[in-house]
Amino acid sequence: MKLRLIVDGRPVALEAPPMKRLLDLLRDDLGATGTKEGCGEGECGACAVLLDGELVNSCLVPVCQADGREIATVEGLAGSDGTLHPLQQAFWETGGAQCGICTPGMLMAAAALLARDPAPSESAIRTALAGNLCRCTGYVKIVEAVAVAARRMRRASPRRRAGARRGPVSRR
Amino acid sequence: MPSVPPARTRPRGARAAERVVGRNVLRREGREKLTGQAIYVADLAVDDAWWGTTVRAPHARARILAIERDPGYDWSRAVVVLAADLERRGYANVAHLIHDDQPFLAASVVEHAEEPVALVAAPSREEAERAAAHLRIRYEPLEPLLDFEGSRASFASYAIDKGDLARGFAAAATVLEGVYRFGAQEHAYIEPNGMIAWPSRDGVRRVQGSMQCPFYVVHALARLFREPEAAIRVVQTTTGGGFGGKEEYPNLIAGHAALLADACGRPVRLLYDRAEDMAATTRRHPGRVRHRSGLDSDGRLLALEIDVRLDAGAYATLSPVVLSRAVLHAAGPYRCANVRITGTAVKTNTPPNGAFRGFGVPQVAFALERHLDRLAAAAALDPVELRRRNLLADGETTATGQAVADAGASRQALAAALSRSRWRSTRRAHAAYNRRHPTRRRGLGLACYFHGSGFTGNGEIRLGSVAAVELAPGGRVRVLASSTEMGQGTRTVFAQIVAETLGLPYERIETVDPDTAEVPDSGPTVASRTVAVVGRIVADAARELDRALAARVGRPPGRRWTVATFERAARRHLAAGGERRFEARFANPAGQRFDDRAYRGDAYATYAWAATVVEVEVDLVSFEVEVRRVVSAQDVGRAIHPRLAAGQLEGGLAQALGWGLFEEVVMREGRMVNAQLTNYVLPTAIETPPIELAILERPFAHGPFGAKGIGELPMDGGAPAAVNAVAAALGVDLTEIPATPERIAAAWFARPPQERGA
Structure with a gap:
C-alpha cells in the first residue's frame, strides 16, 4: 500500500506491505536504526x-x-543543532544509559510520561517505564534521570506543561 | 528523590590531588547512545550482505542419519554449510576454548537440543529461512542424559583441603547439613547476539559484531580455518549488554558467519532473534551445593564440608573455570580452620552452560548464606551475630590458606549494611507488623560475600595481557586495549586512568571500540579484571609514555603535564623519531603465587567485599514477594568513576534478585520451553526496588589508584539475602531458587497449621 507519514517531523511517502512492522519500516526502509529491536514480541x-x-x-x-x-x-529528540533533550542530558549525567540498547525506547517512554505528567512521583515513573526492560542499571539511575529531567523542564517553562516547549515530536 | 546518594568512606586526605579519577565525568560514548547514533551489529549497513541462519537439532541426543536438500526447492540462491563441508575444505571443526570438545557443526551425533547442524545463507532473511526449512534432516533419537545428579561424566573436579575436618566436627556443639539447589539464568542482554563476517580478502577475514572478547574470536577462527591469527581481524560493534553471555558463545556465531561468507563469497549477517538467543546460547550453571558444618558452643565455625555440583551441559566450554571459581569462593569470607571443598562439573545433554557474571560464585554464595541462616537457627544464634563472629579480619586466611591483608573490609561492609538498613529497629517493626497483618508478612535477610578480581590462580600470569597508549595528533593520547565497552564504562574509565596518570584533561584521551588489527591482546573482558588488571596495565603503559617524553625534554618523570607542555614534548619526541606507541605487559604486581595442583595459595591478587540486606513483604494469598528495599555495602577498592561504579552495583543486585526470586528457566526434554521474554520473567522498574548503596574504599595497592574489580561482586549475594528475607518473613525453610510463589507456598503449607499463624 501507499503510505504517508511524518517521522520525526519529516514527511515520508513510500510503498510497503500493509502488515510490515513499523519497526522494519523505520529501520530498513528509512535507515532510522536508532529504534532498536530487543525481542520482537512487545515485551522489552x-x-x-x-x-x-x-x-x-x-x-x-x-x-x-x-x-x-x-x-x-x-x-528526533535532540534539537537540530545537536542540543540534547533534557531527558537525554539527564540520562547522560546520571548514568541512566549503560549499554544503551534499551535507551531509545526508555527515552520515548519517559517523554510520553512527562508530556502528560510534568511532575511525576517515583512510583509514577516506575509504572510508566514498566514496559521497558533494562538489564544493566537496576533502573535506579533511569528513574533518577527522569526525575531530574522533569525538574529541569518544569524550571525552564514553569507555566507550561513539560514537554510542550520541546516536545517529544520535534519539528526540524 | 529515588536514590539516596551512596555513602562513601575512604581514608581521609587520600589522593586529594586527583583531578579526574573519582569524578563523574560524562560517559565517553554517551551522546551516540542517547541519540540513536550508536551502531550496534544489527544497525550496520553492509552492501550485498546475505543473511545467515542456523539449523538446529530438535533432539537432546541423536544420531544424524542424513541431511538432504529438497529437490523441489530452487537452491541456486542459497548456500548450505554442513560439517562434511568443513572436513572437505580442511577446516578444523572445533570451537577452540578449554577442552576443544565442541564442534562448530555436529557431524554424526547431536549432543544437545539446539546444537547447530547446518548453516544456510541467502540474499534475504526470509529466503534463508525458507531454504533452511527445505533441508531434510533425519535423526535417530538416542537416550539423553538429562539429570545432572545422575551424570557420571565429569568435565572437571577440584578439591581444597585445610586443617583436619574430622577433628573440627568432633569438637562441634552444633552440626548441620543442607542441600541447596539453584536454577539456570538467562543473561537477557537486551541486544541479542549477532555477527557479520566478510569472505577472506587479501589474506584477511574480517568479523564484526557484538562481543566481550575480540581475541577469543581471533583464536577460534584461526583454529577453524587453520590460518595464522594475523589473518583474522575482529572488530567489536557497540555491544548491548553481555554479562558473560557474550564471552564464549560469540566464537561459535563468528565461526558460523565466517563459514557462510566463505561459502557464498559475500558478507553474511548472522543475527539471532530473541527466541534463538534464549534457547540456544549459554546460561548460568544450574546445580546444587551440599553443606555440612560444625559450630562450637560460642558460635564459631569449626568445620566446613562443601560439595559443589554444576550442570555443565553437553560440552566443557568454560565449565572447568566456572567450577574452579566456585570452589575457591565456596567457604565465603569466613574464618574456619578445617575445610574440605570438593566440586565437579558434569555433562548432561543440554545446551552448554557458560560464563555469567559471578561465574560460579552466586551459586556457592546462595548455598553458604542460606546455610548460615539455618545454622544460626539450629544453634539458637542471631544470623547477624553468627556472621559477625566468623567473618575474616585483616590478615586472616581463606580456605586456600591465602592471608588477605584487607579481609576485614567484610566486617566494615557488614557494619555499614546493618546501620544503613536500621536492621534492629526494622526487625522489631516487622515483628509488630506481622502480628497485626492478617495476610502479609515482612522480613529482612542478610548475605555477606566476596569476589576475587581477575583470572583465578596463575591465570593472569599465563595470559600476560598487553595494553598500550599511543600519541595521537594534536597532543592527544589514544588508549589501545582489547577490553570491550558493553555498558560498564570501559572506555570512560580507561580514559580517566590515563588522564590522571599523565595529568592531562579527560577530554585529551581517546578510547575506541577494539579492532584486533590495531589493539594488543589485553585479554578477555571478563572476571572483574578490566579495571583492576587491565586498568593497571593501561596506567603502566601511560607511565612508559610519560618517562619517554620526560626524558626527551629533560624533566623528571611522574609529574603532571599541562596540555601545552605535553604537546610540546610530544612534538619534540616525534620529530626526533621517537616511538609513537608504548606498551606494557602484566607483571604480577601483587606477587601472587598459587599452587594449581594442591589448590593452595593466592587464588586471587585481591578481593572485593560486600554485605547486602534485603527487605521483603510476602503476600500469604498469592505468595508473591515484593522486594521493598535493598541496602548494600560494597568495597570497590577505589571508585574511579563513582556513578559508573554505582551503576554496576545496582545493576548486578537487580540481576541477583531476578535470579533468586523471579527468573526460571524451564527445561523439558533438554530444551528451554520458555525461551521468550513473555514467560521468562525479568524484573521491571516495578519489581526492582530502590537500592541504597554504601560504597566502601579499601584500596588495592596494585590496582590503578587502588581500584578492585567490581563487575561481578554485586551479582553474588543478592539472591541469598532475598531468600533469607522471605524465610525470615514466613518462618519457612527455603533451599531452592528461584523462590517462586509456588515454592514459597509449598514451604508455607509444609508447616503445621498452628505455626502458620494466619
Missing part, C-alpha cells in the same frame, strides 16, 4: 516510539495503522 520496549504522541512498541504496529500519522523516535 526497546522499539518504543510515539504514534501521534502515544507510546507504542513499533514491533507490534503494522504500517497500515501508521498511515497518515506522526511518529516520533529517539532520533
